[in-house]
Amino acid sequence: MKITFLTPSDNLSGGTRVIAAHARALLELGHEVLVVSNAPERLHWADRWRREWCSGHSPTPAATQGHIALSGVPHRVLERHRPIVADDLPDADIVVATWWETAVWMHALPRAKGANVHLIQGYETWVAGTHERVHAALRLPNHKVVISGALACELERAVGPLPLRVVPNAVDLQLFDAAPRGRQPRPTVGFTYASAAMKGSDLALAALSRLRTRCPDLQVLALGEDPPQRQLPLPPGALHHRRPPQEALPGLYAACDAWLFSSRRDSFGLPMLEAMACRTPVVAVDVGAAAELLATGGGVLVPRDDEVALAQGLEQLLLGSDAAWLRFSHRAHARAHAYSWQDASRALLQVFEQALDTGDRRAA
Numbered sequence: 001m002k003i004t005f006l007t008p009s010d011n012l013s014g015g016t017r018v019i020a021a022h023a024r025a026l027l028e029l030g031h032e033v034l035v036v037s038n039a040p041e042r043l044h045w046a047d048r049w050r051r052e053w054c055s056g057h058s059p060t061p062a063a064t065q066g067h068i069a070l071s072g073v074p075h076r077v078l079e080r081h082r083p084i085v086a087d088d089l090p091d092a093d094i095v096v097a098t099w100w101e102t103a104v105w106m107h108a109l110p111r112a113k114g115a116n117v118h119l120i121q122g123y124e125t126w127v128a129g130t131h132e133r134v135h136a137a138l139r140l141p142n143h144k145v146v147i148s149g150a151l152a153c154e155l156e157r158a159v160g161p162l163p164l165r166v167v168p169n170a171v172d173l174q175l176f177d178a179a180p181r182g183r184q185p186r187p188t189v190g191f192t193y194a195s196a197a198m199k200g201s202d203l204a205l206a207a208l209s210r211l212r213t214r215c216p217d218l219q220v221l222a223l224g225e226d227p228p229q230r231q232l233p234l235p236p237g238a239l240h241h242r243r244p245p246q247e248a249l250p251g252l253y254a255a256c257d258a259w260l261f262s263s264r265r266d267s268f269g270l271p272m273l274e275a276m277a278c279r280t281p282v283v284a285v286d287v288g289a290a291a292e293l294l295a296t297g298g299g300v301l302v303p304r305d306d307e308v309a310l311a312q313g314l315e316q317l318l319l320g321s322d323a324a325w326l327r328f329s330h331r332a333h334a335r336a337h338a339y340s341w342q343d344a345s346r347a348l349l350q351v352f353e354q355a356l357d358t359g360d361r362r363a364a
Contacts (some may be wrong), residue, residue, distance in 0.1 A: 001352060004093040004114060006084050006102040010066030010077065012225050013241060014270040015121045018147065018169055021072035021096050022119075025345035027073060028336075032171045035068050036088055039078045064243060087112050094352045100124045100137040107140050115355035116142035119348075120265040125152050126198065130256035135159050143355045145348065148289040151267045167348050168289065169268050170341045175246065176277035177337070178254035184326055186194075186219050187318045188254035190280070192271050193240065200262035200285070200305075202232060207262065207310035208234070214315055221256055221272075223249075256345035257325070258317040261312060263287050272299075277336035281328035283313035298332030316319045 003026060005019055032166050037097070068075050078088065084105045093217075095114035097103035103118045118140070125131045138159050145167050146152045152164045188213070191204045213234070220238040227242055228234050241252060253259065259275035259282045266288035273293060273331045275282055282299035284290035285306065294301045300316055302309035318324060 001094060001349075002032045002114070003094045003096065004089055004092045005033070005067065005096045005098060005119075006106060007035060007037045007041055008102060009167055010035075010037045010075070011068055012064065014268065015098070016094070017067040017270060018121060018268075019119070019262070020067040020073060020169070021172065021341045023073040023344050024071050025070070025341040025350070029305060029342070029345060029349070031349075034074045034076065034090065034092075036084055037066075037068060037075065038084060039081045041081045050316060059191060060276040069097075069325065070246065079325050086113060087109055087202045090313070093356060097142075100130075100134045103137045103140055103142070104133075107142070107156070115352070116140075116144045117189070117351060117355055118144045120146045120151070120155065122143060122151065123158060125158075128263070138162065143351055144249070145351055147268050149292060150288060154267075165351050167269055167344055168272065168292070168339065170339050170344045171270070171273050171277050171336060173277060173340050174252070174336055176250050176274050178250060178278040178280075181254070181279065181331075182322060183257045183318070184219075184255065186217055187215050188219040188256045189220040189258050189314060190223065190253065190275070191222035191260040191262065193226060193234070195226045195232060195233075198263065198265040200264045203285075203305065203307050203310065204260050204262040205232070206236070207359040208309040209313050209316065210311035210316075211222055212306065215318055218318075220254065223252060229290070244355075249274065250278050253280050255269070258283055258314055260310065260314065261285065261287075261290060262307075264305060271292070273336050276332035279333045280328045281317050281332050283317065285310065293335065296335045298327065298335045299328060 007019055022034050026033050034079055088111050091112045092114040094117055095104040095106055096117045096119050098119050106116050125134045137246055144164050146164050147169050149166055152166055156162055193201050208220055220242045222234055222238055225243055249345035253275045259280045261269050261272050261282055268289040269290055272282045276298050284301055285304040286301055286303050300313035302313050
């Protein structure tokens with residue numbers, strides 16, 4: 001099968017990691033895959049200055065490769081930021097949109113470019129002024145895949161009934177793994193540090209501050225693409241790893257006794273699953289796929305936007321018995337390793353086969 005993915009950019013986001021993982025798994029299953037990415041949008045000099053002033057850091061001297069480039073899958077980037085059109089693409093069996101704008105571009109393509117599939121990784125209304133256009137894109141006639149049951153419910157509450165197929169994310173089980181272990185000599189909590197308010201780093205930091213009153217020797221480990229911000233300072237002594245190499249991530253996850261997920265808005269929360277695959281239990285707000293991932297006991301689920309409950313969940317993992325922590329750790333690892341990217345991509349292939357069988361771009 002010839003498959004083309006359309007992406008708005010190549011970056012280090014979790015959503016782009018998912019696209020790269022599917023593309024790589026489909027290649028390994030014997031299919032011909034190409035990812036076509038839009039070129040990055042150039043920021044006005046004033047926007048660049050504002051971003052760097054807020055962070056207190058000088059600009060990054062060179063562009064950072066995204067997950068698609070790092071994956072080694074066949075990849076083409078447009079020469080400038082513009083819509084992807086038919087002349088940019090080979091003829092194919094399937095074309096997959098991965099963002100609402102790419103779904104609009106996909107809908108305009110001739111049939112020779114492939115049966116239309118929309119891989120939906122979020123309710124993508126966070127850019128001001130795009131709400132109605134996002135809804136219109138979600139209603140386009142195509143085969144729709146979502147990455148979690150929670151996202152399916154969110155979309156249907158907003159837009160109404162849609163023909164959605166849930167294909168959950170996985171992780172690279174060869175990369176994300178760790179040997180059985182006990183807790184660290186010094187209690188250690190990790191989380192994803194991000195400046196965007198919807199990612200909830202302020203909530204995580206507030207919970208960690210509360211936890212420190214019960215656990216004064218707490219070690220905090222922060223990972224993320226953003227440098228520390230003036231308005232969102234890390235606690236003294238925190239270890240910050242900006243854009244760590246992929247091969248370093250399992251060791252960083254395994255260095256933690258608990259992984260903290262505090263996002264206010266997320267469609268999945270891939271770092272939770274990566275941490276679980278490395279035997280690190282998770283304390284998570286009920287956002288994205290958290291409830292689905294923790295249903296078998298690999299961590300503690302708490303109400304959204306609740307720093308007190310997050311701190312209490314962390315206390316349960318860090319200050320409870322060793323035996324209880326080992327049970328959480330074992331269940332987290334078992335849940336993550338029960339489902340691979342090969343499993344996910346085979347489920348995606350079933351959607352592709354259904355799209356081909358219908359003979360047009362309309363969902364069955």
